[in-house]
Amino acid sequence: MSTLLAIRDLDLTLGSKPPVRLLRRVSLQVEPGQIVGLVGESGAGKTMVSRVVLGIAPANARVTHGSVAFAARDITHLSEAQRRPLLGREIAFIPQNPMTALNPVERIGPQITDVLRMHLDLGRTDAQDRALALLREVHLREPQRILRQHPHELSGGMRQRVLIAIAFACKPKLVIADEPTTALDVTVQKQILQLIRELQRNSGTAILFITHDLGVVAKLCDHVVVMHGGRVLESAAAARLFENPTHAYTRALFAATPRFDRPADELKPIPAALTQQLNEEARVLDARDA
Amino acid sequence: MSANYILRRLFWAIPTLIGVAILVFVLVRVVPGDPIAMMLPPGATAEDVGRLRALYGLDAPIPKQFVAWMGDVLRGNFGTSISLREGVVRLVMSRLPATLELVIVAVAVACAFAALAAVGAVYFRGRWPELVVDGLSGLVLAIPDFLWGLLFVLVLGVLLPVLPISGRIDPTLDFNPATGFYLAEALLRLRWDAFADLMKHILLPALALALPLAAALTRVLKGSLIDAMNQDYVTLVRVKGYSRARILWRVALRNALIPTVTLTGVQFSFLIGGTVLIEYIFSYPGIGNLAIAAVNQRDLPLIQGLVLTFAVLFILTNLLVDMAYSILNPRVRQS
Numbered sequence: 001m002s003t004l005l006a007i008r009d010l011d012l013t014l015g016s017k018p019p020v021r022l023l024r025r026v027s028l029q030v031e032p033g034q035i036v037g038l039v040g041e042s043g044a045g046k047t048m049v050s051r052v053v054l055g056i057a058p059a060n061a062r063v064t065h066g067s068v069a070f071a072a073r074d075i076t077h078l079s080e081a082q083r084r085p086l087l088g089r090e091i092a093f094i095p096q097n098p099m100t101a102l103n104p105v106e107r108i109g110p111q112i113t114d115v116l117r118m119h120l121d122l123g124r125t126d127a128q129d130r131a132l133a134l135l136r137e138v139h140l141r142e143p144q145r146i147l148r149q150h151p152h153e154l155s156g157g158m159r160q161r162v163l164i165a166i167a168f169a170c171k172p173k174l175v176i177a178d179e180p181t182t183a184l185d186v187t188v189q190k191q192i193l194q195l196i197r198e199l200q201r202n203s204g205t206a207i208l209f210i211t212h213d214l215g216v217v218a219k220l221c222d223h224v225v226v227m228h229g230g231r232v233l234e235s236a237a238a239a240r241l242f243e244n245p246t247h248a249y250t251r252a253l254f255a256a257t258p259r260f261d262r263p264a265d266e267l268k269p270i271p272a273a274l275t276q277q278l279n280e281e282a283r284v285l286d287a288r289d290a
Numbered sequence: 291m292s293a294n295y296i297l298r299r300l301f302w303a304i305p306t307l308i309g310v311a312i313l314v315f316v317l318v319r320v321v322p323g324d325p326i327a328m329m330l331p332p333g334a335t336a337e338d339v340g341r342l343r344a345l346y347g348l349d350a351p352i353p354k355q356f357v358a359w360m361g362d363v364l365r366g367n368f369g370t371s372i373s374l375r376e377g378v379v380r381l382v383m384s385r386l387p388a389t390l391e392l393v394i395v396a397v398a399v400a401c402a403f404a405a406l407a408a409v410g411a412v413y414f415r416g417r418w419p420e421l422v423v424d425g426l427s428g429l430v431l432a433i434p435d436f437l438w439g440l441l442f443v444l445v446l447g448v449l450l451p452v453l454p455i456s457g458r459i460d461p462t463l464d465f466n467p468a469t470g471f472y473l474a475e476a477l478l479r480l481r482w483d484a485f486a487d488l489m490k491h492i493l494l495p496a497l498a499l500a501l502p503l504a505a506a507l508t509r510v511l512k513g514s515l516i517d518a519m520n521q522d523y524v525t526l527v528r529v530k531g532y533s534r535a536r537i538l539w540r541v542a543l544r545n546a547l548i549p550t551v552t553l554t555g556v557q558f559s560f561l562i563g564g565t566v567l568i569e570y571i572f573s574y575p576g577i578g579n580l581a582i583a584a585v586n587q588r589d590l591p592l593i594q595g596l597v598l599t600f601a602v603l604f605i606l607t608n609l610l611v612d613m614a615y616s617i618l619n620p621r622v623r624q625s
Contacts, residue, residue: 054529088530100522105544115530150620
């Protein structure tokens with residue numbers, strides 16, 4: 001099988017005078033059915049990568065170099081209308097904050113059935129039945145009732161389950177999950193991760209999982225891509241990366257992660273010298289690519 | 291929104307109405323202008339004036355007059371118009387439907403304009419249609435409704451006489467409505483000739499009222515739409531594969547209506563005041579025109595009755611706006 005998502009040497013630039021480089025020659029691959037973790041600190045460019053794939057990058061940001069290919073098709077410069085048939089159908093999205101991601105004035109039902117009717121051409125009753133089945137698949141009790149409820153009547157965890165149901169509704173090939181557990185409390189986080197994993201196993205969907213939580217990556221991902229300052233520092237199979245991180249930044253990131261099982265360990269912040277060195281490298285790269 | 295809530299709101303309207311009643315009662319008696327002097331021919335003696343004054347009960351002290359009037363009002367008797375010699379209630383009720391139809395048409399036109407302009411401007415954000423909408427709404431907003439009325443009379447009635455500029459219906463038309471709601475009745479009885487004629491008459495006054503309202507609504511709605519377009523739920527429907535038009539009409543507009551309705555409740559109330567001048571300009575037989583005649587004649591019972599009517603309309607409009615708000619916002623509906 002060929003690579004599902006192939007990002008090659010992607011540059012994203014904001015504005016023009018002076019241009020701000022958001023992504024610096026980013027390359028990453030997602031194979032069919034694979035879970036790829038995209039990790040890094042805030043501002044590393046993780047979300048920007050996903051936004052380019054989804055076609056929702058900021059209006060004044062432009063792809064100035066490189067390409068994004070989905071299922072062997074170049075989708076880098078698709079127009080909105082050309083990209084639309086892919087979105088929700090082939091590529092779906094699980095947002096970070098379930099509290100704000102559902103339309104507050106619409107009932108849950110139509111927010112699930114809309115993708116089914118739009119992309120799969122289902123009729124009203126078929127879509128309704130499928131929505132019920134989806135809510136059962138994400139283990140929501142009383143799905144009949146939930147379909148008639150408004151988002152504010154559901155808890156954050158329930159809403160995230162609804163959003164996951166929406167993402168998996170059309171059996172997409174790729175789901176991009178942007179920190180889907182960050183806004184939830186810890187016990188709910190674990191359930192949501194289990195759910196995503198379960199659905200992924202059943203459907204064989206590939207997932208690009210964006211997170212800053214290395215613990216999540218260790219449990220969930222097959223492959224890990226480490227980003228900092230808009231560039232990829234290390235990309236490796238998860239098992240290899242956790243055993244033997246090669247890049248100094250990856251090692252520093254591990255050292256800075258708190259562990260429940262070893263609470264006595266001292267947390268080490270990312271060394272300032274390392275950050276400085278990375279920024280210096282970025283400047284050199286920018287000069288080279290300009 | 292429960293029936294309980296509506297009843298409570300209506301109950302609390304009572305003190306407001308009593309306050310309005312006191313205010314207008316005292317005010318029309320304190321400002322200069324004597325209704326009795328206007329009724330009598332120039333040669334009347336002081337004795338004649340005194341007798342007539344006693345007849346209308348205007349010789350008693352103001353508090354006593356007020357108590358007498360309030361007593362009548364609570365029994366549903368708003369008195370008799372001094373100038374028209376007709377019951378105030380009958381007069382107001384015969385004219386009120388005309389004004390209500392005018393206001394409803396104006397609001398409908400304003401809402402339609404505002405929705406199209408605001409959605410269009412946001413759809414073509416940063417391109418020329420947005421500039422046109424911004425420029426026009428600013429221009430329209432700067433000109434008050436009565437000036438629009440005069441402008442329409444001049445341009446579309448006099449220079450280019452395409453539409454009637456006075457009255458409510460062509461008097462030669464064979465249409466005998468059973469109620470005061472001509473427009474609604476013509477529609478229900480499928481009298482298309484009468485409906486067309488009524489629409490022709492109502493168009494210009496309604497447009498004059500609607501334009502400034504539409505401009506104000508457009509500005510608020512456009513701001514709310516832009517705000518809604520930046521929300522997470524819009525990002526989600528974008529990545530669900532919604533087209534831009536569908537996002538605007540089906541998702542953003544419903545959400546943007548909530549803040550818009552709150553901010554424009556006041557605007558609707560201004561509209562009721564606006565009818566007075568507009569009805570005068572277009573000789574439209576509503577309560578606004580009646581109010582001007584009443585003030586000219588110092589017709590105290592009629593003025594009092596009309597001001598109370600305006601106050602009731604004001605309160606009901608605000609109640610309707612609040613109800614619309616709760617229908618639009620599911621989070622309020624259940625609480």
